[in-house]
Each structure stands twice: as C-alpha cells, then as structure tokens.
Amino acid sequence: MIQITDMTFRIAGRSLFDEASATIPDGHKVGLVGRNGTGKSTLLKLLTDEYHPDGGEILVSGGRGVEDPIGMVSQEAPSGPDTPLEVVLRADKERERLLTEAETTDDPMRIAEVQTRLADIGAHAAPARAAAILAGLGFDDAMQAAPMSSFSGGWRMRVALAAVLFAEPEILLLDEPTNHLDLEATVWLEAYLARYPKTLVIVSHDRGLLNKAVDAILHLENLKLTLYQGGYDRFEKTREERLAQIEAQRAKQSAQRKHMEAFIERFRYKASKARQAQSRIKALERMEKLPDAVNEPTTRFSFPNPEELPPPLVTFDNASVGYEPGKTVLKGLGFRIDGDDRIGLLGRNGNGKSTLAKLIAGRLAKFDGDEHRSAKLRVGFFAQHQIEDLDPEATPAEHMARLMPGALPDKVRARLGGVGLVQDKQTTKAKHLSGGEKARLTLALITYDSPHVLILDEPTNHLDIDARDALVQALNDYTGAVILISHDRRLLELTVDRLWLVANGTVKPYEGDLDGYRDWLRQEERAARVAASEDEPDKKNDRKQARQASAEKRRQTADIRKKIREAEKKLEKLTQRKAQLEERLADPKIYEGPTADLKEVILKKEAVDREIESAEAEWLEAESALEEAS
Structure with a gap:
C-alpha cells in the first residue's frame, strides 16, 4: 500500500508538490500522468526514498514479511560477460541465496527446509519463466545466451526491465518502460502488466498502455495528486x-x-x-473557494508543406541492402512511394525496419537491384540518435540558424514555434532542454526545408500525451509522404493508411489492421508457449499444428473482432456527442434562455447516456465472446 499525506517537496527552489495526498491500495495498477516537468519521475524517487519530502509523509508497505517491497528498473544497464538469462535469474535474490545455501550446507534439516522453500517459490521453473519474459521483450534463444556486452544500450535496458518483471516485487515502479521497445514488445508488455498480480505504478505517455494495463490514473497537476478510476480515456x-x-x-x-x-x-x-x-x-x-482554473498551454505542431512532385517519388525493384558486403539484412525489395503515402512499418526490433528507413532516406546504399529517385526529392529523417547528437552548447535558435543562413530571426523563431519551442526555450542551451524539447528541436531541424518524404523512427519516446496528439494533427495536415516506425499504436492508427511487415529478411504489405496484428502476435506467443512445453521430437509437428490452430481461431473470431471495433467507434462518437451536450449544460447562458431549450438539451443528453450504456453492453458482450473463443 502507498499512502501519501500532505506531502510537500521542492527541488532547486521550485515546488513540485504542495500538500499533495493520495492512497494506492494493495494490488492496484495505477498510471501516473502529467505534463513533462511536473515531477512524475521525482515522485517515484520519493517513493523509493532516493528523495525525502520537505513536509508531510509517505508510507509504503508491502505484503506480510516483505523487507524491501519496491522494485524499479535499474538506471544502470547491465553489461559484461553474463547472458541476459543469467542477469534476469539473479534478480530473484531469495532464489539465488537458497540455491547457494543448498550447495553449501551440510545440515540435513536445513537442506530439507531450503528444498521446501525452493519448491514453494517455483525455483526450478524459474529459468523457463525468465526465458518467457525475455522472449516477450524480443530476445530469441540465441540472444538470451549471448553476452550482455554484445548488446546495444537499448537492448540492455530491456534486460533490466525483464529482471524487475521476473523479480515480481510487491510494488512495481516503472518509468516510461516502452521507450526502448518496439510495437511487438509493447503489445506483450501491455498484456503482461494487465495480469500483474501486485501493485503497479507506471509513468507513461502511451495511451494504449494506460488504457489496457492500469485500472486507475493518478494525475499530477498544480502541485496536487488526484486519483481517477479507470484507464486513460475514462480519466x-x-x-x-x-x-x-x-x-x-x-x-x-x-x-x-x-x-x-x-x-x-x-x-x-x-x-x-x-x-x-x-x-x-x-x-x-x-463562500467555498473553488480550485483555480487550469490554463495549460496548448501544444501545437506544424510542418512546412513541400511543392508537389510527379509520382513516384522513390522506387526499388529486386533490391537488397545491409551494412557490410556479404551480410544482407533485407532482400527482394520491390516497392514505390508516392507523395500521398502514409505507411507504418511493423516487425520486431532487429528485423530491419530502421535499415529499410535508412535505405528510403538515402542513408544506406543498396547492394543490388534497381532504384529511382525524383531529382528534386527532399527527405526528412528522424532517429533517436539525432537527439543525442545535438550540440549541447548551442541553443535551438543557433541550431536552426545554421541550417537557414541568411534567414531573418523572425523566420527562424517561427520554425521553432512550429514544434512548440517558444520564448525562452529558443535561447536555452540544448544540454538544459528536456528530452521532449530535444525531440521537438530535432523535428524542427529535419523539416526546415519542407521535405517531400518524412521518415520518423520512434518520434514519441520523449513526448507527453498532449505533444503526441499535436504530432498526430501535424502529420495529418502535412501534405508530403509519411513513413512511420512507432510502438505507439494510437499514433499509427490515426496517421497511417497502409502497413508493411518487415520480417524474414524482406518487406511485404500487411493486409490486416493493427488490432488484427496485435491478435496475431498474441496467438503466435500462445503457439510458441505450447510448442515449448512439448518434447523436442514432437516440437516441429506441434508448431505446425499450433500455427494452424492459431489461423483457424483468427478466422473464427474475425466477425467478433469486427463487432468490437464497430462498438469502439460508436462509443467514441457517442462520447464526443455527450461532451458537447455537457459543454452546453456547463454554459451559464443556457439557464438564462428559454426553458424549452434547456429541457431539449437535457433530454438529448439522457438519450445519449442510454445509447452509451447500450453500446458499452455490446462492447462487453463482444469482448467476452472473443475471450471465450481465445
């Protein structure tokens, strides 16, 4: 249980919390949300005693007999000769200690006690559980057995996440856990956290995760904490x-x-x-003092639109690409990109999505095959490393002025304002900008010359929810082509109209939607678990049967999934209609007008409420049917 009572905290003279209070009961899963810089990560450090409040108190208690109930992803990514599987297994301190004692003690009574306790905690099944968590986060068998020193920082952070999930602490604290994940691993994590049996507090700007994995939202605003029941949309x-x-x-x-x-x-x-x-x-x-009105600044993005070029902008025919001769990553590539394309790239990390993006952007040369590009083509390319490559001593205005020599200061400022960098942020050195502000600066730098194709590789990792919504609007207003790699399902759903699957060394169109892709991933995971549980001689045949069963289930549940999507769309429209009516009822002017007008609005709202109730019942019925069929 977490009990925060009248907690006040200041850092560097700035107040982040002022007599804030909240209670999170045992077993609750809570999403901690708020604008960038409000103190969400600081609250996690207060919960772990890394920081101490200036006033009030924080009480944290775990289950009976638990000495250290809190678990959090280590800030230091594991490295060295150990394998990911070994690192994850060591996260269960009790299991490690008991296994060591079992090998060293000579006392028969103690040996019996140790073996009993090992059986109670499922110690002998632990390697399989650790391997399953690593597989969910994208590690195949070979990767699980490779030394940690062979992995990039992002993959090592995945191991750190797997370790804390495996340890299964009484209170699990996660700070933006999807930042190092692809869409496939994010889908797995959503399902895993939704089943997490203990208390969870997660800082995230991912709407999908906050809708599927938590049952309450803790909102940090105006130095206070407010707990709302339900996922993010309900909040x-x-x-x-x-x-x-x-x-x-x-x-x-x-x-x-x-x-x-x-x-x-x-x-x-x-x-x-x-x-x-x-x-x-x-x-x-x-007279009661009402809370101060919330006047949060509106986040807006805008990208300059390019002049129109005759299609196609880019074509490839039977091309292959890689990083070293003889080490092809993708082959048999044949596709074209037109000026109005909106394409989302699917596929697990390591399958070649970023390689394909670099090929299209002209950052990688093809090994063979045919390639054609429009002579006047300009491409804007966003990748995570570009944020780290910014000149730390230069301001956003200086970064932009370098790309726009001779441009008037007003024009430079306007381009920065187009990504939400305004006023003093334009003259702040890059090293003092937040991750979200650096991401905005990078977006401004890659779009300054009105590119015809905009390629974005995980652009939302450091953006809050309002900024993500602004990015959706900006991409939909942008008239050039968009190629998007993202673990944020909502961003993909609202901006792309075609999906390409990067897998098995090539790229093919994916004919389904993201819901279908999610279901396919989960069916594949179930099939893999079934195959792994069988004896080795029968594995090949069982995998085939599992895949066939998975395909049959997808076929049988297609109509149900369609009903779910229709019900969700209907609910979204009804909710918007209800919000409009409630806005009218909140306007004092309606109470000064004719009574008949007020009555009409009230009756319409009551009718919408009934329709929402009916639509929710349809959705629940369809969800239950899908769960039974699965």
Whole structure:
C-alpha cells in the first residue's frame, strides 16, 4: 500500500508538490500522468526514498514479511560477460541465496527446509519463466545466451526491465518502460502488466498502455495528486466533466458574489438594511473557494508543406541492402512511394525496419537491384540518435540558424514555434532542454526545408500525451509522404493508411489492421508457449499444428473482432456527442434562455447516456465472446 499525506517537496527552489495526498491500495495498477516537468519521475524517487519530502509523509508497505517491497528498473544497464538469462535469474535474490545455501550446507534439516522453500517459490521453473519474459521483450534463444556486452544500450535496458518483471516485487515502479521497445514488445508488455498480480505504478505517455494495463490514473497537476478510476480515456472524460462542473459552479458563484457585493455596496451604511448587509458579508466570507482554473498551454505542431512532385517519388525493384558486403539484412525489395503515402512499418526490433528507413532516406546504399529517385526529392529523417547528437552548447535558435543562413530571426523563431519551442526555450542551451524539447528541436531541424518524404523512427519516446496528439494533427495536415516506425499504436492508427511487415529478411504489405496484428502476435506467443512445453521430437509437428490452430481461431473470431471495433467507434462518437451536450449544460447562458431549450438539451443528453450504456453492453458482450473463443 502507498499512502501519501500532505506531502510537500521542492527541488532547486521550485515546488513540485504542495500538500499533495493520495492512497494506492494493495494490488492496484495505477498510471501516473502529467505534463513533462511536473515531477512524475521525482515522485517515484520519493517513493523509493532516493528523495525525502520537505513536509508531510509517505508510507509504503508491502505484503506480510516483505523487507524491501519496491522494485524499479535499474538506471544502470547491465553489461559484461553474463547472458541476459543469467542477469534476469539473479534478480530473484531469495532464489539465488537458497540455491547457494543448498550447495553449501551440510545440515540435513536445513537442506530439507531450503528444498521446501525452493519448491514453494517455483525455483526450478524459474529459468523457463525468465526465458518467457525475455522472449516477450524480443530476445530469441540465441540472444538470451549471448553476452550482455554484445548488446546495444537499448537492448540492455530491456534486460533490466525483464529482471524487475521476473523479480515480481510487491510494488512495481516503472518509468516510461516502452521507450526502448518496439510495437511487438509493447503489445506483450501491455498484456503482461494487465495480469500483474501486485501493485503497479507506471509513468507513461502511451495511451494504449494506460488504457489496457492500469485500472486507475493518478494525475499530477498544480502541485496536487488526484486519483481517477479507470484507464486513460475514462480519466480524460471524467476530468473534462469535473472541470466543466467546476467552471459552471465558478460562473454561478461569480454571479452570486457580484449580486451580494452590489447589495452590500448599496445598503451597508443604510440603517434599515445594515443587518442584511452584514449577513451578506459573512456569507461572502464563508463562500467555498473553488480550485483555480487550469490554463495549460496548448501544444501545437506544424510542418512546412513541400511543392508537389510527379509520382513516384522513390522506387526499388529486386533490391537488397545491409551494412557490410556479404551480410544482407533485407532482400527482394520491390516497392514505390508516392507523395500521398502514409505507411507504418511493423516487425520486431532487429528485423530491419530502421535499415529499410535508412535505405528510403538515402542513408544506406543498396547492394543490388534497381532504384529511382525524383531529382528534386527532399527527405526528412528522424532517429533517436539525432537527439543525442545535438550540440549541447548551442541553443535551438543557433541550431536552426545554421541550417537557414541568411534567414531573418523572425523566420527562424517561427520554425521553432512550429514544434512548440517558444520564448525562452529558443535561447536555452540544448544540454538544459528536456528530452521532449530535444525531440521537438530535432523535428524542427529535419523539416526546415519542407521535405517531400518524412521518415520518423520512434518520434514519441520523449513526448507527453498532449505533444503526441499535436504530432498526430501535424502529420495529418502535412501534405508530403509519411513513413512511420512507432510502438505507439494510437499514433499509427490515426496517421497511417497502409502497413508493411518487415520480417524474414524482406518487406511485404500487411493486409490486416493493427488490432488484427496485435491478435496475431498474441496467438503466435500462445503457439510458441505450447510448442515449448512439448518434447523436442514432437516440437516441429506441434508448431505446425499450433500455427494452424492459431489461423483457424483468427478466422473464427474475425466477425467478433469486427463487432468490437464497430462498438469502439460508436462509443467514441457517442462520447464526443455527450461532451458537447455537457459543454452546453456547463454554459451559464443556457439557464438564462428559454426553458424549452434547456429541457431539449437535457433530454438529448439522457438519450445519449442510454445509447452509451447500450453500446458499452455490446462492447462487453463482444469482448467476452472473443475471450471465450481465445
């Protein structure tokens, strides 16, 4: 259990929490959200005693007899000669200690106790469980047996995540766990965390994860903490309703206050009305102080649109590509890209998505085959390493001015403003910018010359939810072609209309949608688990049968999944309609007009509420049917 009571905390003279309170009961899964820089990661450090509050208190307790209930991903990525499997297994401290004791003790009674405890904690099944977690995060058998020193920093951080998941602490704290994952590993993690049997607090800007893996949202805003039940979409709706109600109350209170103040001003010195005036003065003093209005800045992105070029912009025919001669990553590539294409790349990390992106961007040369590019083609390419490659001593204005020599300062500032870098952020050195601000600067740098093709490789890792929504809008307004690699399903769903699957050394169109792809991944995972549980001589045949069964299940559940998607779309439209009606009801002017108009709005809202209830029932019925069929 986590109990935060009137907690105050300041860092470098800046207040992050002011008498904030919240309670997270045992077994609850909570998403911690708030704008960049509000103190979400700081709160995790307060929970682990890395920081200590200036006022109030934080109480953290685990299960009975648990000495150290909190688990968090290590900030130091593991390295050295150990394998990922060995690193993950060592995360269970009790198992490690008991195994060592079992090999060293000579006391028969103690040996019996140790073996009993090892059986109780499932110690002998631990290697299989650790391997399953690593597989879910993208490590095949060969990778699980390779030395940690052979992996990049991103893959080592995946091992650190696997280790804390394997340890299964009473309270699991995760800070942006999907930043080093691809879409496939993110889908696995969503399902894993949704089943996590203990307390979970996760900082994330991934709507999909916050909708599927948690049952409550802890919102950090205005130095306070507010707990909302449900996933992110429900939180967003509930918060909007709450703000609308407060705004309506504020308007009503303001009118009452003006009326009383006018009475007091007019009659406070008139003997016959003095008592009534004093009564109103006391009523004003007792009037409840409503929360301050939230005036958060709106995040906006815009990318300059290119001039139109005749199609196709890029074509490849029977091409292959790699990084060293004789080590081909992708082959048999045949495709074209036109100016209005919106393409999402699917496939596990290591399959070649980034290699394909670099080929299209002209960063890698083909080994063989045919290639054609429009002579005037300009390509904007975003990759994570570019954020780290920024000049730490240069400001965003200086970075942009280097690319736009001779441009007027107003034009430079306008381009930075197009990605939300405004005012003092334009003159702050890059080393003092947040990860999200560096990502915005990189987006500005790659789009300054109005590229015809925009290639984005995981652009949202450091962006908060509002910035991600702004990126969606900017990409939909942009008139050039977009090629997108992202673990953020919502970004893909709202911006691309074609999917390519990068797998088995080549690239092919994927005919389904992202829901179908998610279901296929989960079926493949189940099939792999079934195949792994059988004896070695029968594995090949069992894998074939599992794949056939998986395909048959997908065919049988296609109609159900279609009903689920239709119900979700219907719910989304009804929720938007309800929000519009509630906005009208929150407007004080409607209460000053004809009663018939007010009654009509109320009746419409009641009708929408009934439709939402019916649509939710349809969705739940379809979800239950899909779960039974799976």
